[in-house]
Amino acid sequence: MAKRSRTAIVSRVTDGAGDVVFQGILTAFAAVVPLLLLGLLIQLTVSAWPTIERFGLRFLVSTTWDPVADVYGAAPMIFGTVFSSLLALLLAVPLALGAAIYLTEFSPQWLRTPVSTLVELLAAIPSVVYGLWGIFVLIPLLRTVVVPPLSAALGWTPFFSGTFQGNSMMAAAIILAIMILPYISSVSREVLLAVPNSQREAALALGATRWEAVWTAVLPYGRAGIVGAVVLGLGRALGETMAVTMVIGNRHDLSFSILEPGYTMAATLANEFQEMSGALHRSALFEIGLVLFVVTIVVNAGARLLVWRVARGSSAGSRAV
């Protein structure tokens, strides 16, 4: 009934020619974004073609990056981008989620606004400032306080082997974690705030402790939103350039040790694009841009899929309850 009356109204209103124009303009606007994306992809592919043709898949798996000999392999940068971002998530997610849960569920009312404002303020700091802080505060701290015991206790594992020279994967991951923390934290906080109070009340009424109420009722309800928040943080970590290049050591090496220096795709582009050695170097940098583009799209698509499945799972779960 409601549906039929709406169509009636729409058909009456669409009589005017103005609406056709209006709809056309909006369609054009909507088409711009996908076309832009497509154009970007085509442009990157065309510019990267010389190296795609010459190195093929070797570009993705080779670890040699030699602009003098014109040999290009981006494996260390691809690995470094993904590795540093995942490490950052490992550090940031528990912190950010913990902060969000505390602020929505446990903190006294008067504390909520100042603390969440401060957390969000972290997002307003320019990345070059994070980089400077990394060089002058974080790295000396890691060198004197954090790394010696870590190295002594866990030096036998591949993740903490090698000598720590300062600029390292570890420094980059910590900086990245701090940078993405406000995004994950504030989005999760909004998600948790949107959980209806009836969920909490129901859990408490069934005899759950506050902790159990959060774990069994509140978090599952907000699962999809929280995954979305994490994905937002991951996207930011993948593309971060300035702060990372200042502390990661910019070394074309592939190492699982977080004490060793590494490199990321975004940092390579920022470093080498201005002064290129030749046409093939330029093409190789474009291919790195292309790979970064594809990695970002794949990660985002994967995350969408995850959110979608989680959301389905949680609605199925609530039906069962």
Added chain:
Amino acid sequence: MTLRKFLPILASVSFAACGGGEPTVFLNGAGATFPNLIYQQWIIEYNQQVDGVELNYQSIGSGGGIRQFTDGTVDFGASDAPMSDEEMSAVNGNVLHVPTVLGAVVPTYNLPGVTEPIRFTPAVLADIFLGKITKWDDPRIASVNPGLTLPAQDIVVVHRSDGSGTTFIWTEYLSKVSTAWQGQVGTGKSVNWPVGLGGRGNEGVTATVRQTPGALGYVELGYALLNNLPPGHVQNQAGNFIEPTIESVTAAASGAMNSMGPDTDFRVSLTNSPGANAYPIASFTWLLIRREDGDAAKAKALLDFVWWAVTEGAADAPALGYAPIPRALTPWIADRFEALTAEGATVWQRPAGLAE
């Protein structure tokens, strides 16, 4: 627009209307970032002294400068590395490299407790950057630093992560003094470093060196002087250990003049230059000018400016951390300028009294 700004324009318009004034010539240039400071200083001073010419320089990097010069979108280019033969043929050889000032690259280090300058031989520098010498107390370092007690610390090599003319000069020097370096790494603005950490820009290298005990990096001379970084002394071809200073860098160009000869196109490497006092890791930076220009007024204005820069303007260089080119080189530049043509005729005459 304020009245004060407006009045001179009004005046010039009325002059032009009377036919008394020459129209202003606009000259645009782009290129190397390294000499940007002195080029901007020259432009400010020159604009104050000379009417009828407006100069503009954008420091977009040497590669960008060569590209824009080749495309003809600027009136002059600038580069820290001379154009390759391939790049020259892209402009049909229609380019003159004019050396303006000298740059040098200085090894700098962080060794708490070592107060005297550390001396490096070319072979030691190359082997450290190849990863063959890894400790500060290596006998090969100790043997040329008899008075110093060097710690048994790891050497942390720090290099530029961004493509740069500084890296080009450094690697060109190492290639010249070490066949192992030449074979394994070679010369370039970005290279495949055997060891070390990458810092972005002179400031990135400096920050990493300062924060890393045992670090050894390389930076531009001007940057090292302005920031009081401890400079290593490097052994030159004559066997002397030379402190990098404005004078010892100019001496490198003087030392190279014998091998250049008056017919030079100035595309010469100054690294490992002969001369008892020559600092061995030095280089010209060049302005790129067309040998044959389509616009006589522009060509003349440009040559006048560059001539002023390399003669009178040279006095500004030391205060800004650049080494001026040797005085003896200017007559050779004048020779080249007199041979340049625009619209089919020469445009520039050397000032009276300058030696042929």
